[in-house]
Amino acid sequence: MAGEDGGGGGPAPAGPGAGVHSGDHVPAPIVTNGEAMDIRRQTSHQSSNGQEEFPLSPRVHTPNPFSRKNTSMDIDDYFSGPRDLQKHSKWPLFLQMHGSILPKMVVPLLWVGAWSTIITWLSLTETIPNVNLSISSILLTVTGFVVGLGLSFRNSTAYERYAEGRRYWSQLTLTCQSLARVYWVNTKEREQCSKEDLLAKITALNLLTAFAVALKHKLRFEPYTYYEDMEDLVAHLETYARSATQDDDVFKPKKPNVFKVVGEHLGISFAASNPRKIIKKAQSPLGNLPLEILTYLAAYTDDIIGNGQLPIPMTQTMACKFFVSVPGVRSLTDNPDNGMQALNDVMTGTERVLTTPLPLAYTISISQITWAYVMLLPFQLIKDLKWVTIPAAVCASYIILGLLFIGREIENPFGNDVNDLPLELYCQQIVQDLETVSARPRPRQTEWVQSSRNKLMFPHSESSYRVWAGRSEAAIRQALRSRPHAQYEKETVNSTATTVKTEDGADRV
Structure with missing residues (x-):
């Protein structure tokens, strides 16, 4: 393995x-x-x-488990998500289907078309005598305002959750980068056990990646560790999730059949699976894997501080949250954005976004009001549009129901829909950032400051560090004092030269 x-x-x-x-x-x-x-x-x-x-x-x-570059683009993958931001389409936006809600609107639009056809046929034919189903269009104006207000509230609330979820993952990326610098650059390697300290630092960086991947799976109600991008990251940790995964009766969801897949792509509610089904069928405690990984990181941080590998208080503050017990004085290091506390804030914040959707009463009411408005459209359009009522009702329903479905699509930003946040891409970014940080040993000042390629006064001077090192300190400070005036002096010289040439009328400058 x-x-x-x-x-x-x-x-x-x-x-x-x-x-x-x-x-x-x-x-x-x-x-x-x-x-x-x-x-x-x-x-x-x-x-x-x-x-x-x-x-x-x-x-x-093997394909990178954190990337979707190796996925196929067959019909099943094309309508699945989240959308890969690294792929680019040259099709105009109004012709793109990947990310569009049109597939989920096929069934509702067919229903609206059939309903409009029935109403129009009953009103304009003599199949049933003396039947006139048209009503005044004033109802269209009155109810339209209410529907627009409800859809606006629905979409603004859904996008607020989407944007907040993105902010939390941005904070997670920032925290992982900061902790990686603390662990790799600021944490010293002891002479007597430098190799062990180096391997411990690599393990700590891997735990940062494991935290991000575990949080992604937790937000998608995937509590086990048998996933491709998770199994090898936490195999050496004693966690409830790992113990539950090793059970003989651990539940693994089966691959959905064709009808279920098509039904989910078409947005049919009866075909949708319960996302919490895996958790409900658990036979052992599942724990909280991101939190358990965080305890291992906190223990490592405590060890490197305790054994003197992280002696500077400022870097200690960056790694974890400290409290100074001074009566009546708030500690300057009591900063919720520091290290371990920031990771904990991201975990609880994303869980809050996930478990606090729009209240069900609002969701049901807005959906009912919108569908009532759409069902009344043919009655209000038939008097003036006649048979054109059918395509007109379908087009109007596409616009109105589209806004309703968009709010439902982005309400949970951590799922597997096309328009959800690409959490795989964010995890891949964290992996690449940590690999970049750990690719080279801690930079030594003499290696890059005293380099012959270090042009200290660029672009005002091409002289390297060695040239400036051979000059006196007074000359260096004089150059620094003159540097802000360099641009203005050049403009002054050019302006004066032009003026002299114009007054003399000669060819000299």
Whole structure:
């Protein structure tokens, strides 16, 4: 299994029971918590300088679990979501179907068309004598205002939830980047156990990714750990979700049949599955996986502070939330945006957005008012439009019901619909950011400040650090003092030169 031998993170740390086997390249088995872990054979390669390099082993040729780049674009995937923002369509917006609510409006529009046809046929034919179903169009004006007000309230509330969900995930990305810098740059590696500290830092960065992925699954009512992008991230942690996943009777949803899939794409409520079905069928405690991951991160943060690896108070504040017990004085470090507390705020905030939808009374009332308005349209249009009432009612219903369905579509921004937030893309962004931070060791000041390519006064001077280092401090400060005037002096010289040439009438400047 890739998660057992560090398939994406280099060599595994040497445990207390590790032995040394000479004469081959097979690392000794590692004993962790009493369990021996088998390490696959790693093939060594010779680099250009003759030193051996150990590439990532094993090389896993599988699609990135955090990306949808490898997904197909068949009819089933085309109408599924969330939408991949990295893909671009050159079709005009009014012709694009991916992300449109038109598939979910097919059945309602067919119903409106059939209803309008029946009303028009009964009114304009002599099948049933003396039947006139037309009414005054004044009702269209009176009820239209109420419908517009209700739909506006519905859509504004739904988009507010959508935008708030995006803000929380943006805060999660910011917090992961900040904690990654604290763990990787500010946390020192002790000389006597530098390799163990390095591997512990890599594990902490992986837990940041695990927190984001676990939060994504929790918001989608997926409480277990058998998912492709989750299994190897938390296999080494003792959590309720992992224990429940290992049960023999763990519930795994079956792949829906064709009729169910088509029904969901068409928005038929009877075909929709209960999103909480997996949680309801659980036979063991499921716990709260993001919160349990957060406890491991908090324990690691406490350890690096306790053993002196994070000695600076400012970086300690960035890593976690502190309280200074001073009577009557609020601590300057009591900042809810710091480290562990920020991750906890994101978790509870997204759960609040998920579990606090628009009150059911509002949802039912607005839906009933809108459908009543749509059903009354043919009665008000038939007197003036005759047979044109049928297409006119369908077009008007498309506009009105479209606004109603959009509010329903974006009300839960964490689901799997096309217009939901692309949480996979956000998790992939966090993975890439953490990989970027950990790609190089902690930068040393002398390596980049004293570089010959460091042009301190660019664009005013092309001189490098070595040139300025050979000058006196007074000369450097004089250059800094003159730098703001450089642009104005150049303009003054050009202006003066032009004036002299004009007054003399000569060709000299």
